[in-house]
Amino acid sequence: MPERYRVPPAAEQLEIAVLGRGMGESILCHIGDSKWVIIDSFRSSRGVPIASEYLQQLDGDHEVVAVVVSHWDDDHIHGMGALVEQWMPNQVWLPTILRDQELVAFAVEHDEAMAGVAPSGLKEFLHVMQVTKGQGIRRWGSQGHSIATTTPAVMTLLSPTHEFIDEALTVLGINHAPGEREVTSVRSNRTSIVLWVQMGGATALLGADLEATSAGWSTVVGAHDVSRPSAGVMKVPHHGSGDADDQRVWDIMVDSRAFNVATRYTRLKEPLPRPDDVKRLLDRTGGLFVVGELSKRLRTESTAYDLHLDAASTDGIRALGQVGVVRLRHGPEMEWRCETFGAVEVVVGCGVGSDTAPISG
């Protein structure tokens, strides 16, 4: 790996690192003093939770104070049980909707019925439940809860919204016999934990896979405190898919010069983000990072962001395989700075010029 990959953030810096590999998403937040919050998980090609690999490759000692399971989809939860076992954070956040005995019973039966058929987010969910049982570290999260950080960082849950919780079980799609078919969690996106992160003058909106439904983004935007500064970093929800797009989110919650990061999702006939998704996002933002498993169809440039795209990126691609990393850091005397490693595409809309200058130090 390039030398700069191993450099940890300074004690007072906020870092948002978005990792993806085409069918996996994991985000690490450094909230100060070598303390980290990890949101979601996938495994590296070596079978290790990617977030663990990332931290182990940074110089110094690090502490994971909280882990967030945004929702139970395969591409967000794999390796989460091992991650929790390894770091034993004092908080493991799960969407409150999953705290339902009927739902957990379904997961148990389904896991048995599907044994050996398919890797399953439900299986990983049960693993998380097993390793956290009796530890007193589970936190069932919904709109308004905050992660305890013991640093100046504030991390607030914007979803799942209370409007959704009321109807959650009926729309989760768990209305068939265990084992009849895979629980694809098509609708579990609606249970996603969305996070608002704020530290010093830096803000980030981590959109998970939340969709643009009435109880989803629409409610989140409606409840947003407009006095808050707009987000300088946006983890674009649901891999940039149109079903998660709400214009008001971009207008009200996200800075027009924000660093926007979407992770790729390749398990569809046409992987996300699709070309029309990219076009729509570029209309909204002017620039976008797409993380994980490079696509030849997207135009790649590096002019709109303050990037360190140099020869070392090639080393990163070799070392990381299909994994891409977008790392953003912000400190008391430094605006957002961005680095990319491995499989990351920087997509810039035509006509982007000085009027859409990047946030840079």
Add this chain to the structure above:
Amino acid sequence: MSRAGLLESRVGRAVSGPSYRELLLDATSRHGGAGLGNEIPQAALLRKLTSWFESLPDSSIKPSPDRRADLIAMHRGRAVAVEIKTYSRDLPSRSLIAEWRREADLVSSRALFERVEEFVGRVREVDVTARTFTAILGGRFADPSDEVVGTFDRRLVGDLAFDQLRPGSTFTLVTGYQIHLDTQGNAESSSLATRVIMHRARPRSRGRRAAAARQASDLLED
């Protein structure tokens, strides 16, 4: 390739090299995951296998470059032997067919189906207009990162089953060597074929449901 060499490679000897699955995954990834089990990956597999043959030190199993070759990958436990089908006169003998019949997983009156490899599939999308479905394929207990995505024509499952496909439907996809027989049991033709077996839910007992509820309650205690 000599008949003896063909049988030797097919029946008994473990041939070192990439597994059929590895070759299939490789060929599929080179084609963007599209059309697994259909024509494009087969052509890619043929090229890959031919290249592999050519790299082997044992020249007796190299295909003749001027022959019009087709491929068949055979699965024998963990050993993968590979056969190149060329002309009709090279079709299997009756004794060989009898052996295959004993070993075959799926047998009909007119065809043998020699199972080569199987994948568990999970449907992600069903395109009713294009009459195709897109599914994730992975081996049993597979690591999710070792999975591939394929798009299949409805003919693979038949019209009735296609209409029942939903995102989340699970199935086993079996690829193999299908041999069509005449009334005397002689092989008429052979081809690489793919079949899909849809999964069905097992019935739940009242006791099992109660046990799952107890386990859930136990898990939720903190």
